[in-house]
Amino acid sequence: MNRDRSLDFARDRRIVKTDEFSSVFRLRPVQRSAHFVLYTRINSLPHARLGVVVAKRLAPRAVTRNAIKRAVRELFRQSPLPALDCIVRLAKPVNTKKAPASSAALKAALHQELRQLFQTFQLQALPEASS
Secondary structure: OOOOHHHOOOHHHEOOOHHHHHHHHOOOOOEEOOOEEEEEEEOOOOOOEEEEEOOOOOOOOHHHHHHHHHHHHHHHHHOOOOOEEEEEEEOOOOOOOOOOOOOHHHHHHHHHHHHHHHHHHHHHHHHHHHO
């Protein structure tokens, strides 16, 4: 089966170890949006890797946290990134326990915000990576 490896999310495309997360977090945030912070660090691999941090105190319901993670992974797979370690961290609360866990409006708003975060970063990063 000839699958395009750039569109999958195999284990080698994930940041999973604590020390890998820490080494990226030590650097300053590259990009911010209303709810998210994007950290990046150049890696020595032939592809980009992703880590997602969604704290329970900022998104109390598992349904919401999982929806955020799915949206981040989907956009990461679709974004042509150079060899970077990227961490997307939820920085502000997205809803409370009283609000609907995962409304269509919330999903759409977060998806749009994440799309803008990745697009803005790509515009800044790609010219630097190609020179």
